[in-house]
Amino acid sequence: TQLLEQSPQFLSIQEGENLTVYCNSSSVFSSLQWYRQEPGEGPVLLVTVVTGGEVKKLKRLTFQFGDARKDSSLHITAAQPGDTGLYLCAGPYNQGGKLIFGQGTELSVKP
């Protein structure tokens, strides 16, 4: 059972388009994180959202945490080829410091 479901799994768009990636769960999370993983590299933390309804912006990336803290979204405005990569959402699971990951969204931005 996948606790964090990401959609879509694959996304191929042209440079300049906008896109949204979703991370959904039936469980409540105290916080959610988004990572980006480029080919041949490890995931890199982009943002952590901790408050229901919170919106955080990182240049052209906008992250939102759902009011009920069960979901999050990542919106990219005017995508660029440098945005290409695997986007992973992650959240803490139980008390043991364990972080679980969604299955990821592979984004390809073509020039």
Add this chain to the structure above:
Amino acid sequence: DTAVSQTPKYLVTQMGNDKSIKCEQNLGHDTMYWYKQDSKKFLKIMFSYNNKELIINETVPNRFSPKSPDKAHLNLHINSLELGDSAVYFCASSHRLARFFGPGTRLTVL
């Protein structure tokens, strides 16, 4: 300066062999991890060590044995490698909830 480093980057070996992957972090973090990323890019926790003590041990075959000589190092030794062990293995350290990942080791078992 590399924050989390692991060696080797690539590892190609025959079934049945024993191999090790080394990991070092210079971030001063107390907690380190090993993750496995399968061919579908799913990232799953294997082990977690806090200050050299094992705190998370997922359902990983006992052919996998982590060793932490000090809190800056967490190595992974794998005995009797099987085809299904082929994956990318990531070492990570953490500050609170944030994970800092190494560049990964792509293990291919032939």
